[in-house]
Amino acid sequence: MIPLKDNIPSRSFPFVTVLIIFVNALAWFYEVSLGPYMDDLIFVLGVTPAQLFHLGLGSQLFVMTTAMFLHGSWTHFLGNMLYLWIFGDNVEDRMGKLRFLLFYLVTGYIATLAHVFSDPASTSPLIGASGAIAGVLGGYFILYPYARVLTLIPIFIFIQIIHIPAFYFLGFWFLLQILNQTFSIQGAQSVAFLAHIGGFAAGALLVKMFQKNRY
Numbered sequence: 001m002i003p004l005k006d007n008i009p010s011r012s013f014p015f016v017t018v019l020i021i022f023v024n025a026l027a028w029f030y031e032v033s034l035g036p037y038m039d040d041l042i043f044v045l046g047v048t049p050a051q052l053f054h055l056g057l058g059s060q061l062f063v064m065t066t067a068m069f070l071h072g073s074w075t076h077f078l079g080n081m082l083y084l085w086i087f088g089d090n091v092e093d094r095m096g097k098l099r100f101l102l103f104y105l106v107t108g109y110i111a112t113l114a115h116v117f118s119d120p121a122s123t124s125p126l127i128g129a130s131g132a133i134a135g136v137l138g139g140y141f142i143l144y145p146y147a148r149v150l151t152l153i154p155i156f157i158f159i160q161i162i163h164i165p166a167f168y169f170l171g172f173w174f175l176l177q178i179l180n181q182t183f184s185i186q187g188a189q190s191v192a193f194l195a196h197i198g199g200f201a202a203g204a205l206l207v208k209m210f211q212k213n214r215y
Helices: 015-033 035-045 057-067 074-095 097-118 130-143 166-183 193-210
Strands: 002-006 148-155 158-165
Touching: 002 074, 015 035, 015 074, 015 097, 035 057, 057 097, 074 097, 074 130, 097 130, 097 193, 130 166, 130 193, 148 166, 158 166, 166 193
Parallel strands: none
Antiparallel strands: 002 148, 148 158
8 A cells, every 4th residue: 555645734834854854865865876885884874783782872872863864775765755744744733843853763763672672683784764754653643543545555457546544544554564573584574564563653652742732
């Protein structure tokens, strides 16, 4: 399922959402410009579970932050930015700019730690905004369960476009992450499904703490 848009208009310009997308885009185009040296950047600025807790706290926070703005492919980058664009603006509306930025980072850190604790000996670097964006999805799931998401569903050679309540769309997305994590082979998966699960759960649990008192 590919989300195209939701039916909740933004009440104000989503400055932080746009800023995060812009910074991710700058980082991605810089990665692409490196050519074969992209992997070197990923190993330096990504989160390697086996190394993370050998770093000082400042360095831990630094790499957990930089890793959120790196991606491994065009589909990785574009897919993440699509989800952030569709769901981020409304969550930002309910929190305000600074609170939304903090929410994004905090849920991203929790998502990263969920992955690290699941495979602490891994030497494969973790990168991507997926964990933080999963936090945004978890927040949206709580705040806008009855919003409708215009969704593209490819079925073999056919394409269907329908409106799906956010509760079902995001609930199904979360279920897929659990199923993929459950049935994937440890160490063989290229997607950090547990980071998605941890980020979504953190977003759903913490969203009310970050919501503005009056809306």
